[in-house]
Amino acid sequence: MKLVSTLTAMTAALAALPAFAADFTLTYASPYTEAHPYGAADAEWIARIEEQTGGRVEITPYWGRSLITSREGVDELAAGVADMAYIAPIYARSGYDMNRLVPGMFYGYTEPKDVLDVYMKLWDEYPVFAEELGDVKVLGYNVGTPMHLLLREKPVESLEDLKGLRIRSAVDFIGPLAAYGAEGVTMPMTETYPALEKGVVDGVIAPYEALKSLSFAEVVGFYSELPHSRGAYPSRGINTAAWDKLPEDIQQVLMDNVEWLSLRTLELAQEAEDAGRAYGEEKGVVFNDVSDEMKTEYSTKFAPAMEEVAGKLDAEGKPGTEVLKAIRAAHGDAM
Incomplete structure (x- = not known):
């Protein structure tokens, strides 16, 4: 009887364990909640990365400023507060001058997708943008709706x-x-x-x-x-210490999803815009x-x-x- 009880307890314990352990566990921090369009895009992206890496990567999110702030996000990420994070160098008090100031140069643009296309091309052409961020590698971009x-x-x-x-x-x-x-x-x-x-x-x-x-x-x-x-800016990143620990195939998965994350963020932001306008119409705004x-x-x-x-x-x-x-x-x- 004692043996049966022991076996039953061991079986229950084994059932409680995950079917496999991820090869790489990473943390992700955001100042936004998961309900916010940016957080919702992040949640989809996390699931996508985990799926495309065959479960070898597991990402634990920390929402709502529990680990990171908007204004100091780049510095906090570089210091290892989290492995990956939402960043917004445009809100920094100083430093990151190209990343912080260039978005204002997009005055007169009315289509966010046009802004994003031009900005991402500039990032490819001018290494100074990446150099300014130091120990942070960019994984996604944001563009503001007008x-x-x-x-x-x-x-x-x-x-x-x-x-x-x-x-x-x-x-x-x-x-x-x-x-x-x-x-x-x-x-x-x-x-x-x-x-x-x-x-x-x-x-x-x-x-x-x-x-x-x-x-x-x-x-x-x-x-x-x-x-x-509103211009575009780098909005998600991974600190280089975490990046360097990843094998090339997983690094490639992350890079292959840079455009996807950037566009999905814009899509969800636009949905929020549409909902806001509809709400305004309901309330009688002209x-x-x-x-x-x-x-x-x-x-x-x-x-x-x-x-x-x-x-x-x-x-x-x-x-x-x-x-x-x-x-x-x-x-x-x-x-």
Whole structure:
């Protein structure tokens, strides 16, 4: 009887063990939750990597800033806080100047896929982007969907309509707003809802998805589709110590999925945009497009600041002006 009990216990213990152990266990950290479009793309990517490596790789995710932050993500990943992580050098306070500043050069672009295509080509052509990240190897890229004007009282149908408005804005957009008599106000996005509700600001520059995710549809009446483009940036990486431990075939699987992860992230982000617009329509937000001429004229106001940025990069020995010219040429602009 004792032998039977022992065998039963051993059988139960063996059944509780995994069918196999992965050859390589990696950690992945993200400041986003799995429910966020970026986290959802990551979860699909993790499952895809595990499947395509035949179970030889196992990736354990840590969501929601439990291991890593947005602003210091590159440094944290390089230091080994996790083996792989979501990174955003565009949010760094300093350093990574090409990666941090070049995204602003995509002003006037209206199609995120075009931005992503141009940016990934630049990454292939200019090693400085990768060199800036040091001990981090890039596994994926993000591209932002365009932001527009969300307004409390009335739409913007001409650039003259901007005069006198106070708009919550990222720093990059303050100059173009000022050129048409609007005041750009910087404040945390988390403080923007009450500021709109109380009339402290007349509007905010944000994407469609913010109508739902930040409930802006409750405090704005109009959404004017004057594009404020967002560039691309490296968004997922692996630290080189973890990378060097992987055999070439697994490294190749990761590299073969760089484009897939980048495009899937954009697809899910666009789904969130569509859901945000639909929510806005349900809440009665009025949408209006603006003319191509208005979009073109407005985008020219970004040029002086970006030429100055390019010059500063040149002074660091980096190809700022050269990259700016390539981005503008791909958009059809002459410099």
